[in-house]
Amino acid sequence: MAAEVAMGSAAVARTQGSARRKTSVYPTWFFLPAAVIYGVLFLYPTVASLFFSMTRWTLFEANFIGLDNFVQFFREPFLVKGLTNTLIYAFVTSGLKVVIGLLLGVLLTSNIIGRGYLRAVIFFPVLVSTVGVGITFTVMMHPTQGVINETLALFGLPKPGWLTDPNLALLSVAFVDVWKGVGLATVIYIAGIVSIPQEYFEASTIDGANSWQNFWNITLPLARPATVTVVTLSLIGGLRSFDLIWAMTRGGPGFTSDVIASVIYKQYQAGFYGLSTAGNVVLFVMVAIIIVPLSIWFNRREVEQ
Structure with a gap:
């Protein structure tokens, strides 16, 4: 058996x-x-x-030179400036998209008149060509004839050199980037907020909580997955940004608004293919160093909660 x-x-x-x-x-x-x-x-x-990236190459030959391209990359002041500008640009744009997108998401999920129309208006810039947006704002930010400075002049305010002042050029492009991309962040936040069960808000209201307390204790914590998505996408986009900066300033004045991507493009134009390829590797590593630990930390926090 x-x-x-x-x-x-x-x-x-x-x-x-x-x-x-x-x-x-x-x-x-x-x-x-x-x-x-x-x-x-x-x-x-x-x-x-x-x-x-470890060669000096052309379209027909490549000579191995080890890490010389990377050494030269970090010795060139304008390349290091591009690296710094990339970090500033990425964190400014991602931070503003998170804050403004969250506020607009809360507003556009409340009972306001014309909510559907306002959602469409805010999302519309996302659909417009980035180069087209860059050219349009370049005209609008002209120091003497732009509509923005002309409007400021009507109120007796000074006319800043939005794209010609070395201290303002990078931030001016960053604000345009936020204007164009905040619509996507808003849509993500709207999706996250409407998925929150309404029973939480009803119970909180019965307990006497006001709108601020509902936002701080319910909306903000439960919209965390949307925040993770917006932060990740915005940081990746900011670190890799090129087209808007090139359309508006081409890295100028001087190298004050150059980012890694625009520096890489300039090196390709000048024929320094190995150096520009090393810049691509540096950009890839920088994105990985920032995004991978951040994603791991976000996922770990989500599991703990």
Whole structure:
């Protein structure tokens, strides 16, 4: 009897094992196309960039020079300035998008007149071409003929050189970036806020809580997943920003509004392909160093809560 039971158990195990083998084939085959695409479009270019960043290369030859490109990168003052500007630009734009997006999200989920229209108006800049936005605001911020300074002059206020003053150029472009991108942050916050069960607000109101207490104790903590999404997307976008800065200032005046991406582009234009590739690697590492620990910390906090 025991032998029959053992044989039966072995048969069941073999059947289950063969079933697992049969069913495990399909996930593997479904995975392979994605793995091939990922390898061709991401892994291979990443490894190739790392190799070419350690060479002095042209379209026809490449001479290995080790880490000389990286040493030169951090010795050049304008390259280090671009690195600093990238960090400033990323944190300013992401911080403002979080704050303004959250406030607009709360406003546009309340009972106000024309709520649907206002949502469309705020989201509209996201759909507009970044280069088009840059050209438009370049005209509007003209120091003598721009509509912004002309309006300030009507009230007797000075006319700042928004894009010509070295102290204002980078921040001016950052504010335009916020104007264009805050609509997406607002939509994410709206989705996060409307997903909060209304029972929490009803119970809080019965307990005598006011609007500020509801916001601080209910909306802000429970909209945390939306905040994580906005912070992550905004930081990545800010660290990789190029098109708006190039359309408005081309890194000027001088190098005062240059970021890593614009410096890389200028190096390519000048024919320093190895140095510019090293800049790409530095940008990649910088994004990874900031975003990966931040994502791990956010996920850990979410699990703890």
